[in-house]
Amino acid sequence: MRVSKEKAAENRDRILKTASRLMRERGISGVGVDALTEAAGMTHGSLYSQFGSKERLVEEAIADAIVAKGQELREGSTLGDYVSEYLSAAHRDQPGSGCPFAALCCEIPRQSRGLRERFTAGVRGMAGWLSDRMGSGIRQRQRDEEALATLASLVGALVLARAVNDPKLSDDILRSTRKKLER
Known part of the structure; x- marks a missing residue:
């Protein structure tokens, strides 16, 4: 089943927000893909389809957290x-x-x-x-x-x-x- 562009963007944002929160709470090395997907209510496949790798997700989640705190x-x-x-x-x-x-x-x-x-x-x-x-x-x-x-x-x-x-x-x-x- 295909996901609309809007839903994909919503899923991506949810993963980023969840990942940045968990990484700030537990540390980067303390958060595995299983914990990320479970907390975001997503599957491994959706995470990898959005980011390609955990490394890329980490980069984008931390960048998102920095931008979000800056906007505050x-x-x-x-x-x-x-x-x-x-x-x-x-x-x-x-x-x-x-x-x-x-x-x-x-x-x-x-x-x-x-x-x-x-x-x-x-x-x-x-x-x-x-x-x-x-x-x-x-x-x-x-x-x-x-x-x-x-x-x-x-x-x-x-x-x-x-x-x-x-x-x-x-x-x-x-x-x-x-x-x-x-x-």
Whole structure:
């Protein structure tokens, strides 16, 4: 039975959203094709007909997550608002809907060149967004450097806060990094 173009696009989007959520929750290596097809309510055949391979699905799912998180950034958002939201307990506790950089950065060096290129483009885009919100009284190069340091602080703090098994320490990591970035 043939599937309409609209239904195929809908299926593709469902697979991408499911894959990006599961990969952010469990890691890339922690999600097999069986788990992906089951969670998306699809068959192996539909997954492979849409993407050809798990590697290609991973690339597209992570790229989709980066784009989706980027679209959530409002033009009117201030840097302070973003930092507060990013370094929150809610963001820490919901990796499946959170930042793909923090959820996946430790796995990316062992992934395909295509995925690393997409991830790198996403990091550059996020750094650019942050740079645009840095003080207008400083030179562009200085703003760009500050944006990279801010991005590294945000991602690093969230990764550490998720990694420790002490809830108070986790909260302290988020709070102290928030305070440092607010200065």
